Amino acid sequence: xxxxxxxxxxxxxxxxxxxxxxxxxxxxxxxxxxxxxxxxxxxxxxxxxxxxxxxxxxxxxxxxxxxxxxxxxxxxxxxxxxxxxxxxxxxxxxxxxxxxxxxxxxxxxxxx
Amino acid sequence: xxxxxxxxxxxxxxxxxxxxxxxxxxxxxxxxxxxxxxxxxxxxxxxxxxxxxxxxxxxxxxxxxxxxxxxxxxxxxxxxxxxxxxxxxxxxxxxxxxxxxxxxxxxxxxxxxxxxx
Numbered sequence: 001x002x003x004x005x006x007x008x009x010x011x012x013x014x015x016x017x018x019x020x021x022x023x024x025x026x027x028x029x030x031x032x033x034x035x036x037x038x039x040x041x042x043x044x045x046x047x048x049x050x051x052x053x054x055x056x057x058x059x060x061x062x063x064x065x066x067x068x069x070x071x072x073x074x075x076x077x078x079x080x081x082x083x084x085x086x087x088x089x090x091x092x093x094x095x096x097x098x099x100x101x102x103x104x105x106x107x108x109x110x111x112x
Numbered sequence: 113x114x115x116x117x118x119x120x121x122x123x124x125x126x127x128x129x130x131x132x133x134x135x136x137x138x139x140x141x142x143x144x145x146x147x148x149x150x151x152x153x154x155x156x157x158x159x160x161x162x163x164x165x166x167x168x169x170x171x172x173x174x175x176x177x178x179x180x181x182x183x184x185x186x187x188x189x190x191x192x193x194x195x196x197x198x199x200x201x202x203x204x205x206x207x208x209x210x211x212x213x214x215x216x217x218x219x220x221x222x223x224x225x226x227x228x229x
Contacts, residue, residue: 031215040225042118042202043155045217088154092215099145099170100218102155 006089006106014111019076021106023089024069030092032065033100034074037086046074046087079110115139118203118221124229125190125197133188133224135203142207144186145218148172149200158201161186190226198228 007022023032031050035043049056049065049072056063062075076083086107090100116137125131135144143162147155157170161180175194180186186205190197204218 033217035217035220040200040223042116042220042222043204043218045219048215048217050215090218099157099160101157102147104154 006087006103008106009104010107010109012109012111013079015079015081017079019079019083019108019110021074021087021108023072023074023103025072025089025091025093025103026070028094029067030094032063032072033090033092034061034063034072035088035090035102037088037105039085043088076108079108081110081112084108084110116203116205116219116221118201118224120224121222123224123226125226126229128192130189130191131226133190133201133203133226135186135188135221136184137186137205137219138184139205139219140183141205141219142183143205144180145204145206146170146176146178146186146188147202147204149202149223155202158188197226200225 005024013019029051031048033048034046036046037043047058047063049063060077065072086105088102088105090102119134145160146158148158149155156172158176159167159170159178161167164180164183167178167180175191177189201224203221206218207216
C-alpha cells in the first residue's frame with residue numbers, strides 16, 4: 001500500500017536555486033521522515049518531523065508539515081550538484097507504528 | 113564504524129532456485145526491515161522484525177522468508193515461489209520499536225541487486 005506520494009516526480013534546476021518537493025499522505029501519522037537515495041545506493045535519513053511539529057530545519061534543509069492537509073514539503077536551499085538524487089518521504093502511521101511506508105520519490109537533478 | 117552490511121552486492125538467480133540475502137548490523141538496533149525497490153519506484157516492505165525470534169509480514173511477503181535468530185542478523189530468502197524477484201533489495205535497522213522513547217530514522221544498507229537469469 002502506498003501511503004505517501006511525492007510531487008513532482010522529477011525536478012531539474014540550476015545549481016544555486018532552491019528545490020521544493022511535496023509529499024501527500026492518506027492516514028494519520030506519528031511522524032514523517034525524508035530520505036535521500038543516490039543512484040544504485042541505499043537511502044540516507046535526512047530529517048524527521050513529528051505530527052505535533054509544523055517546521056524543522058537542518059542545515060540547508062527545511063521541512064514543513066500540515067497535518068490538516070496531510071502534506072509535507074522539503075525545501076533544499078542553494079542547491080549543489082551533489083544534491084542530485086532521489087528524495088523519498090516516509091510515514092510512520094498511527095495504525096501501523098514501528099514500520100515506515102515510503103512514497104514513490106522525487107528525482108532531483110541539479111545542473112552545474 | 114557502525115553500520116549495516118548487505119551482501120552480496122549483486123546476485124544472479126536461476127529459475128526455481130532459492131537464494132539468501134545477508135544483512136548484518138553492529139548498531140545494536142532492535143528493529144530490522146527488508147524492502148524491495150523496483151526501477152523508478154518507491155520501497156515496498158517485505159518483512160520486519162522488532163525483536164529477536166519475532167518477525168512480521170509486510171505488504172509483499174509472498175515468496176519470501178526471513179529469520180531473526182540473532183539481534184545483529186536478519187537474512188532474507190527469496191524462494192522459487194517468488195515469480196518476479198528481479199529487484200533491488202534494501203535492508204534497514206532502527207532503534208525504534210516497543211522500547212523506543214522517541215522516534216528514530218532508519219539506517220539503510222547499500223543494497224543487493226538480484227537478477228533472474
